Amino acid sequence: MRHVLVSVVQVGALLSAALYHLDALGAEAPSREADALAAASTPLAYFLRSKGPAAQPVIYLGWTLATICVLVCAIIAGMLLIGMFRRRKQPDARALVSEGGLPLVFVGSLLSTIALFGIAVYMLSVLAEVADPPNAPELTVAVTAYDWWWKVDYGEGGSHFSTANELHIPSGVPVLVLLKSADVIHAFWVPDLSGKTQTIPGITNRQWIQADHPGIFRGQCTQYCGVQHAHMAFEVYAQPQPDYDRWYAAQMRAARAPSTAQAIRGRKLFEERCAGCHTVRGSKAAGVQAPDLTHVLSRRLLAAGSVINTPENLIDWIQHAQEIKPGTLMPDMKLAPAEASDLSAYLATLK
Ligand code: HEC
Numbered sequence: 001m002r003h004v005l006v007s008v009v010q011v012g013a014l015l016s017a018a019l020y021h022l023d024a025l026g027a028e029a030p031s032r033e034a035d036a037l038a039a040a041s042t043p044l045a046y047f048l049r050s051k052g053p054a055a056q057p058v059i060y061l062g063w064t065l066a067t068i069c070v071l072v073c074a075i076i077a078g079m080l081l082i083g084m085f086r087r088r089k090q091p092d093a094r095a096l097v098s099e100g101g102l103p104l105v106f107v108g109s110l111l112s113t114i115a116l117f118g119i120a121v122y123m124l125s126v127l128a129e130v131a132d133p134p135n136a137p138e139l140t141v142a143v144t145a146y147d148w149w150w151k152v153d154y155g156e157g158g159s160h161f162s163t164a165n166e167l168h169i170p171s172g173v174p175v176l177v178l179l180k181s182a183d184v185i186h187a188f189w190v191p192d193l194s195g196k197t198q199t200i201p202g203i204t205n206r207q208w209i210q211a212d213h214p215g216i217f218r219g220q221c222t223q224y225c226g227v228q229h230a231h232m233a234f235e236v237y238a239q240p241q242p243d244y245d246r247w248y249a250a251q252m253r254a255a256r257a258p259s260t261a262q263a264i265r266g267r268k269l270f271e272e273r274c275a276g277c278h279t280v281r282g283s284k285a286a287g288v289q290a291p292d293l294t295h296v297l298s299r300r301l302l303a304a305g306s307v308i309n310t311p312e313n314l315i316d317w318i319q320h321a322q323e324i325k326p327g328t329l330m331p332d333m334k335l336a337p338a339e340a341s342d343l344s345a346y347l348a349t350l351k
């Protein structure tokens, strides 16, 4: 009786927790939390939909496996119940042989073997199906995972530029993503567009993605990589080719020199305090350990999906990075109020 009571209480607690979370999703999200907003649209629901050919076979596989597992559980539970209601009065170890039940054991084992073998073949065929794109990728992008953000490199040599936590692709065509790591093992995952692929130091892995239609698709690091692993998100922007080309051309450009006195003071401050880690092309800042900020204003989110990119959040992040993303490799930057507004004025030019 006590067990039943305890279970009832546990189920009740679970239900109320679930209701609380459902409720929180519908409620007004706290302004700073980009995650809360994203959660409302279930961006990681890889079971519900796919938006490209590299993810489609994986969805079918998931549903098939889930169906088989549910069926197996239901059949076993049913047989257990039958066994319970039809059990003999006296246990008799020989009954299995003497009453002819043994063949059923062989039939059961054979069925399980066939099922498991079938599943293995199906899984391997899905792996083969998603290994290569249907036609040769027109675009190759290099993505490097850092603790706890993503660097994205486009082009080579003179036409190279780098951005962070945003992967722009033309819609409707396969894109090859070369995956590297700067520190530990991470994993690249855009549930709507493809399965998971690890990024391993010293190795370049390959994953192709294709978005059938324009849209924004959330990605997430999916291999535990340290304290801020959960805040290591990114977004894939699939755009019609002309929009993509416009974005590309804009990102290629170096930053314009600031024109107001305040913004010029801001750039000086940036070159003194931030350039050890960050780059702004067109200025003296050329650090390589942190996101390239040449066009930071063009990004929707900051710090790998931690906050929405607004002028307030931007300066808030710079001064309180350790509060917003504890343990992140960017220190809290101590700025006097005048310095903060100079810096804001400069950052506002990095469109
Ligand atoms: C010690 C190195 C270091 C210094 C100094 C530093 N940063 Fe950072 N910064 C980082 C790292 C690392 C990240 C990535 C943090 C993350 O997402 O976890 C980052 C992220 C950012 C971002 C978010 C970029 C994006 O695309 O999401 C901004 C904006 C930023 N820094 C601005 C500044 C400014 C302005 C200064 C100087 C006042 C500064 N940083 C100084 C290392 C540094």
Ligand SMILES: [Cu+2]
Pocket: 145, 146, 148, 185, 186, 187, 221, 222, 223, 224, 225, 229, 232
């Ligand atoms: Cu990671």
